[in-house]
Amino acid sequence: xxxxxxxxxxxxxxxxxxxxxxxxxxxxxxxxxxxxxxxxxxxxxxxxxxxxxxxxxxxxxxxxxxxxxxxxxxxxxxxxxxxxxxxxxxxxxxxxxxxxxxxxxxxxxxxxxxxxxxxxxxxxxxxxxxxxxxxxxxxxxxxxxxxxxxxxxxxxxxxxxxxxxxxxxxxxxxxxxxxxxxxxxxxxxxxxxxxxxxxxxxxxxxxxxxxx
Amino acid sequence: xxxxxxxxxxxxxxxxxxxxxxxxxxxxxxxxxxxxxxxxxxxxxxxxxxxxxxxxxxxxxxxxxxxxxxxxxxxxxxxxxxxxxxxxxxxxxxxxxxxxxxxxxxxxxxxxxxxxxxxxxxxxxxxxxxxxxxxxxxxxxxxxxxxxxxxxxxxxxxxxxxxxxxxxxxxxxxxxxxxxxxxxxxxxxxxxxxxxxxxxxxxxxxxxxxxxxxxxxxxxxxxxxxxxxxxxxxxxxxxxxxxxxxxxxxxxxxxxxxxxxxxxxxxxxxxxxxxxxxxxxxxxxxxxxxxxxxxxxxxxxxxxxxxxxxxxxxxxxxxxxxxxxxxxxxxxxxxxxxxxxxxxxxxxxxxxxxx
Numbered sequence: 001x002x003x004x005x006x007x008x009x010x011x012x013x014x015x016x017x018x019x020x021x022x023x024x025x026x027x028x029x030x031x032x033x034x035x036x037x038x039x040x041x042x043x044x045x046x047x048x049x050x051x052x053x054x055x056x057x058x059x060x061x062x063x064x065x066x067x068x069x070x071x072x073x074x075x076x077x078x079x080x081x082x083x084x085x086x087x088x089x090x091x092x093x094x095x096x097x098x099x100x101x102x103x104x105x106x107x108x109x110x111x112x113x114x115x116x117x118x119x120x121x122x123x124x125x126x127x128x129x130x131x132x133x134x135x136x137x138x139x140x141x142x143x144x145x146x147x148x149x150x151x152x153x154x155x156x157x158x159x160x161x162x163x164x165x166x167x168x169x170x171x172x173x174x175x176x177x178x179x180x181x182x183x184x185x186x187x188x189x190x191x192x193x194x195x196x197x198x199x200x201x202x203x204x205x206x207x208x209x210x211x212x
Numbered sequence: 213x214x215x216x217x218x219x220x221x222x223x224x225x226x227x228x229x230x231x232x233x234x235x236x237x238x239x240x241x242x243x244x245x246x247x248x249x250x251x252x253x254x255x256x257x258x259x260x261x262x263x264x265x266x267x268x269x270x271x272x273x274x275x276x277x278x279x280x281x282x283x284x285x286x287x288x289x290x291x292x293x294x295x296x297x298x299x300x301x302x303x304x305x306x307x308x309x310x311x312x313x314x315x316x317x318x319x320x321x322x323x324x325x326x327x328x329x330x331x332x333x334x335x336x337x338x339x340x341x342x343x344x345x346x347x348x349x350x351x352x353x354x355x356x357x358x359x360x361x362x363x364x365x366x367x368x369x370x371x372x373x374x375x376x377x378x379x380x381x382x383x384x385x386x387x388x389x390x391x392x393x394x395x396x397x398x399x400x401x402x403x404x405x406x407x408x409x410x411x412x413x414x415x416x417x418x419x420x421x422x423x424x425x426x427x428x429x430x431x432x433x434x435x436x437x438x439x440x441x442x443x444x445x446x447x448x449x450x451x452x453x454x455x456x457x458x459x460x461x462x463x464x465x466x467x468x469x470x471x472x473x474x475x476x477x478x479x480x481x482x483x484x485x486x487x488x489x490x491x492x493x494x495x496x497x498x499x500x501x502x503x504x505x506x507x508x509x510x511x512x513x514x515x516x517x518x519x520x521x522x523x524x525x526x527x528x529x530x531x532x533x534x535x536x537x538x539x540x541x542x543x544x545x546x547x548x549x550x551x552x553x554x555x556x557x558x559x560x561x562x563x564x565x566x567x
Binding site for chain 2: 027028030031034037038040041043044047048051052055056059060063064066067070071074075078082083085086087089140141142144145148160161163164165174180181182185192195196199
């Protein structure tokens, strides 16, 4: 069942509803979304404003499928624009929330395929002890990060990656994932605790970056 | 706190080798195909929309089966006829159009000076009889760029929430049990109810904490918190004077008074809470000839350099309009509310006739 927090009026905090950056724009995101109900062309301005950020995030999370996922996120956003509460000027968290849902569906469907293949190959036993990190997502994260996030629940992982890769703050993550701020805190705290344990275990260098 | 773990995760972000500048064009083309129906079909659709809008403005009261059959009690200013369900509000503020000008200051009743008009109104609202019906229908009209778009929020007294872009669509939403609430604004409404009869400061604290009860925001919290500083740095503009506590109370109170606009105790409670905020000023205005109160948030609530105003009915406290934007410029956002009470059972029984 859909939840209006996510799709129409998510809670935003400190100086919420009025992202200062939006003031410099000729029309805020909220204005564009409202205008697009009668004039769909107005949505294209919103698209151009946020495409790059959303596309890059989806690329980071889903590789080459990121383009289709980002495009799908904008299509879904267009269909849901009528519900958007114009008191919230900045639509970025809302858009990332939609993208996060599409990404989750993407990985879920990939895992279903993986399970099918695993069954046909009688590999259930091998995969039984694995976390909900599917093989596709594991590959996309890369061996180091996949190992670090291996037993972190999907919701915690989403929150952590929105923080580290999409530069959303806690309030925006709550808005994007449709969860209270306290839940964001606990999810990220939990994820970071596991992460630190992993890094401190000596299996990985603590501050070195991956050599890409 | 050591950030090495977060830094490490950030560093693991894959390079954008797959980034394709042409992807934007492809995605836009896909989007346009989705947003723009084939030309042959689009032309009649434009006419249909225009017709629907004209209908809703001119005669929705007569045609809106939902409102008519559900024994609606109109709650906004005055004793309007049923057609007033559709927003036709033109809010005027006789003192001044903008917050912060000399005229405004003269007319303003700052909270704490004499009996606050909000507290007086809250007392009046508290003593009003329980409303008919078991749900509040809010016709929410957003005007930006000269365009008006009306959608319909239906807040049931039991916490359920239904939405439809058309008023006639609500019956089907209710009868199919398409509840979208998920606890939406339940804690905000509860805080308002507490304020109506109990300790206002305690209720205001609950209002501030409503979205996240696991944390307590102190009213004495310094305004130069790391979160605000970070936001300022990112935006390159100061959020001068804003208080996180006041900001949350102001914003959450609006959510409560809109979601609970059909319930007198919710409105009364919100008014009592808003009267405690240091930056909120109140001016007199009119809407369609009926008296209104215009609540303007100050720097503690929204920071300097920005303005938010909530206009309410001066007799009932029912919200009429929200305006946000630069203090001395054209409003960036104007949302108008038309509030009525309905009965869900009667509403859902209309499914057949509403189509």
